[in-house]
Amino acid sequence: MLSSTPRTRHRRIKENGRTDPADLFAVLAAGQVAHLGVIVDGHPMVVPTVYGYDRERIFLHGSVASRSLLTGPAEVCVTVTVLDGLVLARSVFEHGVNYRSAMIYGVPEPVTGPDDLRYGLRLLSEHLAPGQWDYARGPSGKELAATRLLAVPLTEASVKISDGHPEDGDGPDAALGLWAGRLPVVATWGTPVADPLLPAGIEPPAHITARVGTPVSGGE
Amino acid sequence: MLSSTPRTRHRRIKENGRTDPADLFAVLAAGQVAHLGVIVDGHPMVVPTVYGYDRERIFLHGSVASRSLLTGPAEVCVTVTVLDGLVLARSVFEHGVNYRSAMIYGVPEPVTGPDDLRYGLRLLSEHLAPGQWDYARGPSGKELAATRLLAVPLTEASVKISDGHPEDGDGPDAALGLWAGRLPVVATWGTPVADPLLPAGIEPPAHITARVGTPVSGGE
Numbered sequence: 001m002l003s004s005t006p007r008t009r010h011r012r013i014k015e016n017g018r019t020d021p022a023d024l025f026a027v028l029a030a031g032q033v034a035h036l037g038v039i040v041d042g043h044p045m046v047v048p049t050v051y052g053y054d055r056e057r058i059f060l061h062g063s064v065a066s067r068s069l070l071t072g073p074a075e076v077c078v079t080v081t082v083l084d085g086l087v088l089a090r091s092v093f094e095h096g097v098n099y100r101s102a103m104i105y106g107v108p109e110p111v112t113g114p115d116d117l118r119y120g121l122r123l124l125s126e127h128l129a130p131g132q133w134d135y136a137r138g139p140s141g142k143e144l145a146a147t148r149l150l151a152v153p154l155t156e157a158s159v160k161i162s163d164g165h166p167e168d169g170d171g172p173d174a175a176l177g178l179w180a181g182r183l184p185v186v187a188t189w190g191t192p193v194a195d196p197l198l199p200a201g202i203e204p205p206a207h208i209t210a211r212v213g214t215p216v217s218g219g220e
Numbered sequence: 221m222l223s224s225t226p227r228t229r230h231r232r233i234k235e236n237g238r239t240d241p242a243d244l245f246a247v248l249a250a251g252q253v254a255h256l257g258v259i260v261d262g263h264p265m266v267v268p269t270v271y272g273y274d275r276e277r278i279f280l281h282g283s284v285a286s287r288s289l290l291t292g293p294a295e296v297c298v299t300v301t302v303l304d305g306l307v308l309a310r311s312v313f314e315h316g317v318n319y320r321s322a323m324i325y326g327v328p329e330p331v332t333g334p335d336d337l338r339y340g341l342r343l344l345s346e347h348l349a350p351g352q353w354d355y356a357r358g359p360s361g362k363e364l365a366a367t368r369l370l371a372v373p374l375t376e377a378s379v380k381i382s383d384g385h386p387e388d389g390d391g392p393d394a395a396l397g398l399w400a401g402r403l404p405v406v407a408t409w410g411t412p413v414a415d416p417l418l419p420a421g422i423e424p425p426a427h428i429t430a431r432v433g434t435p436v437s438g439g440e
Contacts, residue, residue: 032405033303033319035255037264044257044264046299048321079266083253085410086349088428091357093367095345099253101268125315129306129403137311137393147313169417173357179424180417183349184410185252185436190305194401197389204399208308216405 023159027102028053030217031080032128036060038076051080052123053154058104059111059120062150078104078152082217085184089166090173098164098182104157111149114141120149131207187216243379247322248273250437251300252348256280258296271300272343273374278324279331279340282370298324298372302437305404309386310393318384318402324377331369334361340369351427407436 034051037044052059058078084098111120118139125133139147166180189211192204203209254271257264272279278298304318331340338359345353359367386400409431412424423429 033301033317035257035266035268035299035301037255037257037266037297039259039264043295043325044259044297046255046257046266046297046323048255048299048301048319050317075263077257077264077266079255079268081253081255081268088349088352088412089356091359091363092341092345092353093359093363095349095352095356097253097270097348099268103266105263121312125312128317129308129315132308132315133312136309136315136398137396139311139313143311143313165415165417169415174417176357177419177422178356179412179414179422179428181412181414181424183412183428183431185407186410187405187407187436190404190406192308192399192401192403194399195385195389197385197394198400199397202397202399204401208399208403211403216407 024157027100030082035079052127057151060150062148073107075107085182090168090176090178090180094168098162101160106152108150108152111151114144117144188213244377247320250302255299272347277371280370282368293327295327305402310388310396310398310400314388318382321380326372328370328372331371334364337364408433
């Protein structure tokens with residue numbers, strides 16, 4: 001639904017791999033926030049949430065979705081989108097964006113039990129902040145009991161990648177003599193900002209400082 | 221649903237301004253992509269889309285939503301999220317993200333007629349790429365006729381902003397002596413990449429080059 005160029009590749013993965021799941025995992029690896037769509041009281045609701053994943057499931061914090069699931073199992077849609085840049089054409093009509101997006105459809109299952117919760121939370125944590133799971137204090141039994149986590153199978157997913165140039169470079173609008181091209185988004189991790197309550201002399205660990213200046217999502 | 225700190229402010233705007241709409245417009249100004257939630261065949265579907273807005277409506281490209289609306293007017297949810305950074309605490313349980321998010325609920329109306337379409341498209345275009353509407357060739361009547369645009373009123377919206385520090389700096393975990401703080405996301409516009417079909421000697425216009433290195437979303 002993002003306006004995009006015809007170079008858009010649309011790949012649908014159903015029942016474990018009718019097409020290459022590598023496309024799906026590339027998008028999941030690049031994104032940070034998923035948008036979870038559920039139906040609440042008959043209306044759609046789209047909630048941003050962090051996520052983690054393994055080869056078979058995407059894991060999400062689940063309070064809102066849990067509420068919507070009180071009435072029984074129901075399909076959700078989980079969409080992860082990375083914006084890579086703008087496509088600036090000679091005509092307004094051909095403008096668009098380059099992006100990578102994955103839509104996952106499935107019935108979420110609550111993750112329960114300390115071992116499974118720990119497994120899923122670790123995936124969430126390590127996806128966003130690799131190294132933190134082993135560095136920080138792990139969750140206590142009480143904390144695990146207070147955690148709502150959902151898993152959605154990755155068996156049905158649709159991947160779209162748009163990475164094209166403007167489409168009107170060989171049409172009549174080329175004669176307008178206007179500049180056309182792409183304006184990339186460059187997203188990197190910034191300099192760590194210490195908690196104001198942190199005592200002097202405690203430096204950020206190497207797994208954090210090593211990320212500074214590196215791409216958040218791969219970018220263009 | 222993003223895990224966040226108690227400093228999260230949750231503000232709900234209903235019926236034109238029960239609370240400050242400035243919060244909503246700040247999020248819309250900072251975001252580039254909206255996630256549109258619709259119900260299709262009884263299931264939620266979440267589609268990324270570019271958007272524009274004025275004081276009363278958010279405008280979206282509408283092919284998917286239009287399909288879901290064939291059965292009659294139905295409420296949608298439009299969510300715009302900006303990720304500002306990670307909150308790295310002493311304990312895994314207190315980890316989270318700082319973000320700004322707006323959820324808009326409403327019944328979309330198709331935008332029709334060349335004047336209204338031009339008005340809405342201009343908002344979309346100028347939100348993502350200010351200056352391009354006047355620089356590029358404007359839409360023809362035929363192009364306008366091929367454009368599906370939807371407008372959702374901004375009368376019901378919920379805004380969440382999380383911009384806090386880790387929460388465990390004054391609890392027992394502070395004694396662990398671990399580093400804690402924030403890791404910001406820094407997103408800027410990169411160097412324009414010319415269309416390979418562009419003849420030599422056509423330089424990007426000032427309204428594009430002036431954006432290079434500037435923040436995409438404000439950031440932290």
